[in-house]
Amino acid sequence: MTSIACVGDKTTHGGLIISGSDTMDILGRKAARVGDLVTCPEHGTNPIIEGSDLATDVDGRKFAMHGHRTACGCRLIALGDHGTIHG
Numbered sequence: 001m002t003s004i005a006c007v008g009d010k011t012t013h014g015g016l017i018i019s020g021s022d023t024m025d026i027l028g029r030k031a032a033r034v035g036d037l038v039t040c041p042e043h044g045t046n047p048i049i050e051g052s053d054l055a056t057d058v059d060g061r062k063f064a065m066h067g068h069r070t071a072c073g074c075r076l077i078a079l080g081d082h083g084t085i086h087g
Contacts, residue, residue, distance in 0.1 A: 002052070002065040003078035005032040013074035015039040017048075017064075021057050032076070033061040043072035 006029035007020040019037045020030025034051035050069045051062025066078035 002067070004052075004055075005048075005064040005066060005068065005076040005078040006030060007032065009079055010077045011038050011040065011070065011074040012077060013040045013042050013072065015041060015074065017076065018045075021061075023059070024057050024063075031057070032064040033057055034064060035061060036064065038070050038074070038076075040070070040072050040074055043074075046071040046074075048076065 004026060005017055006026055007017050008029060009017045015038050017032045017038050020032045024031040032048060034048055036048050037045050040046055048064045048070050052065050055063045064076055068076050
């Protein structure tokens, strides 16, 4: 079971997820997907490059999960208080 990352969740480099799905929210927070953006104090703004093979949004974009990477190499830190994927 892995938590879905959402806008406002942090990264291992101290940044934040800043964009997410317009069609999927979890407890009022937009779900993050491959291609959505994070800020990084070390490397600027970067896209999320990993997503779940088990879940996609209506546009076919994979949802980003706790531990998935961004283009700068940091990992997402999902709070865990919102949706999960089993599998």
